[in-house]
Amino acid sequence: MKVIINRNKLLESIQHVTKAISSKTAIPILEGLKIDVTTNGITLTGSDSDITIQSFIPVEEEGIQYIDELEPGAIVAHAKYFPDVIRKLPSETVEITVDENLLMTIKSGSAEFDLNGQTAEEYPHVAQIKSEVSFELPNELIKTMIRQTVFAVSTSETRPILTGVNIKAENNYIQFIATDSHRLATSRIPVEKGLEEFPFEQVVVPGKSLNELNKILDDSEKKVEVSIASNQIAFQTENLYFLSRLLDGRYPETSRLIPEESKTTILVNKKNIQSAVDRASLLAKDNHNNVIRLETSPNSKIEVSSNSPEIGKVEEEVTVENIEGEDLKISFSSKYMLDALKIMDSEQVKIEFTGAMRPFIIKPMDSDDILQLILPVRTY
Template identity: 60%
Template sequence: MKFIIQRDRLVHSVQEVMKAVTSRTTIPILTGIKINTTTEGITLTGSDSDISIQSFIPAEEDGNEIVEVQTSGDIVLNARFFSEIVKKLPMDTVEIEVQTNFQTIIRSGKAEFNLNGLDPEEYPHLPIIEEANLFKLPTDLLKTLIRQTVFAVSTSETRPILTGVNLKVENDELTCIATDSHRLAMRTANIESKINGTYSVVIPGKSLNELSKILDDTNELIEIVITENQVLFKAKNLLFFSRLLEGNYPDTSRLIPTDSKTDVIVKTKELLQAIDRASLLAKENRNNVVKLLTHDGGVIEVSSNTPEVGKVVEEIVAEAIEGEELKISFSAKFVMDALKALEGTDIKISFTGAMRPFVICPLHDDRMLQLILPVRTY
């Protein structure tokens, strides 16, 4: 195997596949990046067996030569060393050549590295995925769906299924749901292509976070293929595989209240900042609890009190308050996470009493919903 490549393209692809490589693996070959060279170009693969990422660098693009392939072949190189080396090479091009015993020469300018490679035959094969049932949506929309839901997954392994995001496809609609059983985030969007049947799978939150990091903010379509135990995201020159979580995701639809006793419409930013300030003196508390009261005259009071430290009270003029008077306590963190995830300048909060979950939605958009359980303090 021997090729010469533009260094910036190699650095970019190495950084992409590095997102899947962990040093904490018990499988030595997975500490490496696999490089496959054909006359078409170079394919890099990184994997931690949960996530696998493949990045392709074409030999030619828009009439420009990116890679000059001299001999085809495969090699696995230690990911940590290889990524640091390519980042620090002195020139704009790099020559990589595999010699006997997987010894690999990396040349750039007058710098020459000789890295001990690993046997590419030992590298696990990526799942072969039938693309019978793929659907598409704009990449930036997928990133938004992930951003608006993934923060609500559980970080505890007591119910492993809740560490993932439930992805449902039905009637040309994609719905993402995440919950840690104290709060729930849900977002629905249209998909671009017809799909046969319905799907409901659970993708690890960690996988979606990593995916989100390497996807560009573009409205180009990304393809999603779901199989029994894998999901594949296909973007330009990039394949992202993740295993699915096993088990049934709980039915969350019955958790969402359909009626409400108090409705508050308020500017997202004003409420977010007031809760942020109130939470400053609630830090020592379990769950970082703040209180919210409605007053006559369309005023909301946000407060917290930690006797050892002090207390804080702030009033906000709401856009509208309808229904019963309300006194409720909740986790400042959960409500701030929810408010940050929502789009739009105004939100509507629907309460059904101090001890019942409440729903936060953008004012004129029912495809996005955040549900939060209050905390009992009164």
């Protein structure tokens, strides 16, 4: 195996695939980074068996020559040293050769590294999902939907299915749903051509996988092809292949959690409510499980407050755009509220309450495609 390649391009690919590599793996070869050289280019692979990421570097792309010379072959490099070595090389190009004893020689400028490799034959096979159940979305839309939901997955393993995001195809919408049973986040987008429901009962992608995917997708309008099999999901862009296992088990039916009518509706500037909740949370952090209070007051105002006897208390009136319905006193986690507000891009948000003991809803003013739901805390 031999390759002479642009160092920055190689480094970019390495940084993508190392996101899947963990030093805590039960399969020792997965601590390595697999390099496959074919006549078309180089494929790098990293995997922790839950997530597998492949990055392809073509010989030439859009008129830019990335690879000057290649002889096919394969090797598994040590993922702890190989990326740092490439990153710190002095020259713009790097020559990598592998001899019959699996010794990798890496030359760049005046520097020469000899690194012990492992045989690529021991590396697990990577499934290539090309199912008929697939749809295409722009990178940035997938990233947005991940950002709007993944924070709400459960971090506890008591109900493993809740550590994932449920992806649904329904009525010409793709919908992402996440809940930790205390709050719920959903985001949906219309898809142009009719999309049949997935033939699999449940598609639940681990939150961790979506966080990693979000990191390696760029913000462009380029398309991601999403393909789903019974226990795996693949996200494919031109040069990236991201494969994740799906979670086993039944995702709860969440639609009936969402109240259909509201008794108190508030329309408020997002930044105003966000910073008031943030201030109220300051004194609620340690002793109070982040719980703050919200109370309607006359004259189109609400009061946000928190009281921690040992430290002190905070009260703030927030002017709202509009308030309709019953008077209300309600307590909830400021953290959940801040998480929900953070992903809203609209200037104003609508908050719909159905009483102090019922879940309430936060939406952008101008869209029904994003919905955040928070369960209140019983304090009154």
